[in-house]
Amino acid sequence: MKKLLTVMAFSVGLFANAQTDNLFKPVKEVALRTPSVPIVVSDPHFSIWSPYDKLTEGSTEHWTAAKKPLVGALRVDGKVYRFLGKDKVTLLPIAPMTNVERWEAAYTNSQPANGWQELQFDDSSWKKGKAAFGSHDMPRVHTEWKGNDTDIYIRRTFELNDLDATENIHLIYSHDDVFELYLNGEKLVATDLVWRDNVNLKLTDEAKKKLRNGKNVIAAHCHNTTGGSYVDFGLYREKKDAVTFDNEAIQKSVDVLATSTYYTFTCGPVELDVVFTAPQLIDDLDLLSTPINYISYRVRSLDKKEHDVQFYMETTPELAVNETTQPTIARTLSKNGISYVEAGTIDQPICDRRGDLICGDWGYVYLGSVNGAGKSVSLGDYSGMKESFVKNGTLASSNTKWITRKEENIPAMAYVHNLETVTKDGKDGFMMIGYDDIYSIEYMYEKRMGYWKHDGKVTIFDAFERLRDNYQSIMERCRALDELIYSDAEKAGGKKYAEICSASYRQVISAHKLFTDKEGNLMWFSKENNSNGCINTVDLTYPSAPLFLIYNPDLEKAMMTSIFEYSASGRWNKPFAAHDLGTYPIANGQVYGGDMPVEESGNMVILAAAIAKIEGNADYAKKYWDILTTWTNYLVEYGQDPENQLCTDDFAGHWAHNANLSVKAIMGVAGYSEMARMLGLDDVADKYAAIARKMAMKWEEMANEGDHYRLAFDRKNTWSQKYNMVWDKLWNLNLFPNNVIGKEINYYLTKQNPYGLPLDSRKEYTKSDWIMWTAAMSPDQATFEKFVDPLYKYINETVSRVPISDWHHTDSGKWVGFKARSVIGGYWMQVLMDKVLNKQ
Known part of the structure; x- marks a missing residue:
């Protein structure tokens, strides 16, 4: 594979004491506030983020918002400063959720009388049911409630006989969608259209005053707009006298670059740098796919004095579960100079749990310590581990094995490095965290391992040792990629654009899984995060393409090959491309309920042409030429004026005669012609080039609305982003007459809102990936x-603290839906444009 990164040569086998200062300074300083910061990321299941401005504000979490706790602390001269996460508070149930008890409540689906939230309300006429309440695709549902535009009202009574006004009380709740909750008549929660799992609300002193000895009631109302529905809630008290890291470090800076997130803190008289690195080098498939991240740290004295310092990092087996009720087993072990704490579920349902908002619950998470003076790992009591660190700067003695069957008994998996005496010259180190999922994907009814394992020839321990032995050189290569991503984007579109791309890289990469099929074909499958959970969806492959076309076209092919092979096998026998291959991690065939013939066929043909243009030959397309011909002929027949065709922009409803979908068909036909020319099929090339040009001229007549072009051919006074036309500029074909692109760009500039250009005239929301494609047509x-x-303003200011959402309101900057998706690989379209046009 062609190497696109300039990689400096460094000797291997260099450990922490050989680190250079520049490893702790970002190659570029970044002003952009990322709405959720990548901390430890690898793939759709191994994915940990911090949705806060400050790393100490709350627990780290999976992109689904499930808690995946990491806690970091620095002990300086006996005083502890927490710099990462928040302590996991040990909670004891008063009225627990369904992970502990199938609690019973009164409920109704009809609007109740006034005062239904109050303790004294008579609910004797209501039905009785066991929690949780919702649709059966949700966890632990025992009373069915489903249907679009429906409601449920729930009253749960409980007894409280030992009320202590000084103790901390927590309300935990899950809901889907619009939700309100009351404690003895006092409203404590009110949401808009959103779904949340296990939200922890610590009651204020005023709210606690509503509690009383004896009978109490929690009342809740949930409205389901569409899709799944769910309600579960419970009340808890904090365990007293638990040791916690209450004192917070002062965060001075955070910079998010392509492979690494850089933090700097003040911890009393010392400065702490922490770097979280996912070595996802796009030109190195082994590193790209290896599910191990580095956590590097450096401490320096600020007052010219010597200080006694210990570094602490902790997680729990929660990293390896989908639900906190799942029993886990953890153990300690040591191999070839690395000590580990390992944890995973007892059941190990490999590739068994499929769906959208889920976390992997098979395989094992590893906390790895490079053996050396002052470094150790331990497995033990959650509170006891902290108590030992606070008192002595050491870890509690380790258990060799720990089985957890109740959430409150979950252990700490901890690492410590006693840096001893630290001066102004500083001391540093690194540790590793990784996840071996055993098997990653089921592809055509066969379970496949991650690429890095090379069909079982490489173990997770081999991978840890490789990353240990090559730490220095890998970190330098990561910095080289950080600089390349930033510099390419800055050259193409300016500083703000460079910061957006830098903040987006790990999100795009980590929404995929790399493996090979049994014939050795490379497979790079996306998960359709937070939209339906499909695997290798073609209309995710298409918008994400620019990043891969620039830096590694082999990965673009690795998303497309399986779609071609699906058709070639006869298992998909329709004259257009499939939408997907299943629901992640099962890729045995399309599961999507509706076909998108012009959309997906256009996507596949255009991308095949884009690869050919980048590589200077159509060798990849040649293998699947018969299939491409079938799909292109479909575009010719049905693409000029698509009638009842689903398309990827149907967010505000489905409209036939979609003008942008027609553009996609036209560009697909033109792309086929370009590939035919490369293959020496000049007659075929001339034929389809003429068809494409004729279609484009007719399109301009049908869509023309004077100073812009319509959303749908039959809808007057409408407009939409014609982002599919970007290929006409990129390939310098000039298919569309009368300065279509220029008129559209000028018109769009009159339609922008504070947080971006709407997708079309129907709604104020947008898709930011398409904004970047549209913007790339600028003169x-x-x-x-x-x-x-x-768009920069949206990412920087949005109150929706999720991994960048590609679907947001342009007036408020709030997300509509979708998070952590791969489609923002489309942000690189301007870089692709810059590189292609500069070659011409």
Whole structure:
């Protein structure tokens, strides 16, 4: 594979004491506030983020919002400063959720009388049911409640006989969708259209006053708009006298670059740098797929004095479960100079749990310590581990094995490095955290391992040792990629654009899984995070393409090959491309309920042509030429004026005669012609080039609305982003007459809102991946930046603290839905444009 990164040569086998200062300084300083910061990421299951401005504000979590706790602390001269996460509070149930008890409540689906939230309300006419309440695709549902635009009202009574006004009380709740909750008539929760799992609300002193000895009631109302529905809630008290890291470090800076997140803290008289690195080098498939991250740290004295310092990092077996009720087993072990704490579920349901908002619950998480003076790992009591560190700067003695069957008994998996005496010259180190999922994907009814395992020839321990032995060189290569991603984007579109791309890289990569099929074909499958959980969806492959077309076209092919092979096998026998291959991690065939013929066929043909243009030959397309011909002929027949065709932009409803979908068909036909030319099929190339040009001329007549072009051919006074037209500019074909692109760009500039350009005239929301495609059609960088500035403002200011959502409101900056998706690989379209046009 062609190497695209300039990699400096460094000797291997260099450990922490050989680190250089520059490893702790970002190659570029970044002003952008990322809504959720990548901390430890690898793939859709091994994915840990911090949705806060400060790393100490709350627990780290999976992109689904499930808690995946990491806690970091620094002990300086006996005083402990927490710099990462929040302590897991040990909670004892008063009225527990369904992970402990199938609690019973009164409920109704009809609007109740006034005062239904109050303790004294008579609910004797209501039905009785066991929690949780919701649709059966949700966890632990025992009373069915389903249906679009439906409601449920729930009253749960409980007894409290030992009320202590000084203790901390927590309300935990899960809901889908609009939710309100009351404690003895006092409203404590009110949401808009959103779904949340295990939200922890610590009651204020005022709220606690509503509790009383004897009978109490929690009342809840949930409205389901569409899709799944769910309600579960409970009340808990904090365990007293638990040791916690209450004192917070002062965060001075955070910089998010392509492979690494850089933090700097003040911990009393010392400064702490922490770097979280996912070595996802796009030109190194082994490193790209290896599910191990580095956590590097450096401590320096600020007052020219010597200080006694210990570094602490902790997690729990929660990293390896989907639900906290799942029993886990953890153990300690040591191999070839690395000590580990390992944890996973007891049941190990390999590739068994499929769906959207889930976390992997098979395989094992590893906390790895490079053996050396002052370094150790331990497995033990959660509170006891902290108590030992606070008192002595050491870990509690380790258990060799720990089985957890109740959530409150979950252990700490901890690492400590006694740096001893630290001066102004500083001391540093690194540790590793990884996840071996055993098997990653079921592809055509066969379980496949991650690429890095090479069909079982490489173990997770081999991988840890490789990353240990090559730490210095890998970190330097990561910095080289950070600089490349930033510099390419800055050159193409300015500083703000560079910061957006830098903040997006790990999100795009970590939404995929790399493996090979039994014939050795490379497979790079996306998960359709937070939209339906499909695997290798073609209309995710298409928008994400620019990143891979620039830096590694083999990965673009690795998303497409399986779609071609699916058709070639006869298992998909329709004259257009499939939508997906299943629901992650099962890829045995399409599961999506509706076909998208022009959409997906256009995507596949255009991408095949884009690869050919990048590589300078159509060798990849040649293998599947018969299939591409079938799909292109479908575009010719049905693409000029698509009638009842689903498309990827149907967010505000399905409209036939979609003009942008027609553009996709036209560009697909043109792309086929370009590939035919490369294959020496000049007659075929001439034929389809003429068809494409004729279609484009007819399109301009049908869509013309004077100063812009319509959303749908038959809808007057409408408009939409014609982002599919970007290929006409990129390939310099000039298919569309009368300056279509120029008129559209000028018109879009009159339609922008504070947080971006709407997708079309129907709603104020947008898709930011398509904004970047549209912006790439700008005539110059100044115009391009007019589209980027509002998008930067959205990412920087949104109150929706999730891994960048590609679907957001352009007036408020709030997300509509979708998070952590791969489609923002489309942000690189301007870089692709810059590189291609500069070659011409």
